[in-house]
Amino acid sequence: ILNVEQSPQSLHVQEGDSTNFTCSFPSSNFYALHWYRWETAKSPEALFVMTLNGDEKKKGRISATLNTKEGYSYLYIKGSQPEDSATYLCAFSAGNMLTFGGGTRLMVKP
Amino acid sequence: NAGVMQNPRHLVRRRGQEARLRCSPMKGHSHVYWYRQLPEEGLKFMVYLQKENIIDESGMPKERFSAEFPKEGPSILRIQQVVRGDSAAYFCASSTDRVNTGELFFGEGSRLTVL
Secondary structure, three states: OOOOEEEOOEEEEEOOOOEEEEEEOOOOOOOEEEEEEEOOOOOOEEEEEEOOOOOEEEEOOEEEEEEOOOOEEEEEEOOOOHHHOEEEEEEEEOOOOEEEOOOEEEEEEO | OOOOEEEOOEEEEOOOOOEEEEEEOOOOOOEEEEEEEOOOOOEEEEEEEEOOEEEEOOOOOOOOEEEEOOOOOOEEEEEOOOOHHHOEEEEEEEEOOOOOOOOOEEOOOEEEEEO
16 A cells, blocks of 8 residues: 655645645655646646656746655645645556545635 | 546436446547545545556455446446445546656546435
């Protein structure tokens, strides 16, 4: 059983705050680490797919880093907006499929 | 280019009946994954299929559950003799490549309620 842990479980921030969440995963048999954004009543949408230790990816105000040796990834959101409110999922691949963490639920207050 | 299509979106079954959930992947995608989300829980892997082949079914219960992805037509997740514990949202995702390099594109889910 692969353990993918995300923290915190939920987070309330004010509009304009910058924030970050953590994803911990097994450091052995690493193939890829994915981040997804899941808005209520919609389907998860991919943000990043990261495969190399030290990878840093950015999409607008959202960025992510990857440390495969110690088994963690950070997701950063700069200047949070109400539309960033969603659940952010990370998922680890050790081969054929993705194992998802429980998600971090972000709520941004205007 | 239509996204991943799942139907039905909502399905109600009585205990002992069969549930069939369908998933049409995005055009050009040959990899299909099924995930289940139980109430108050996260996404749990069930099965990974490529056209006509089950690649990994390690997350699928051994009894009553089966999945297929035929050469023509959608992928089907079949649950026989449903029980209340099968009530969940079932998500299908597809990709052009294996998850080691390719992102997953998710459908909007099929919500099964067992009375």
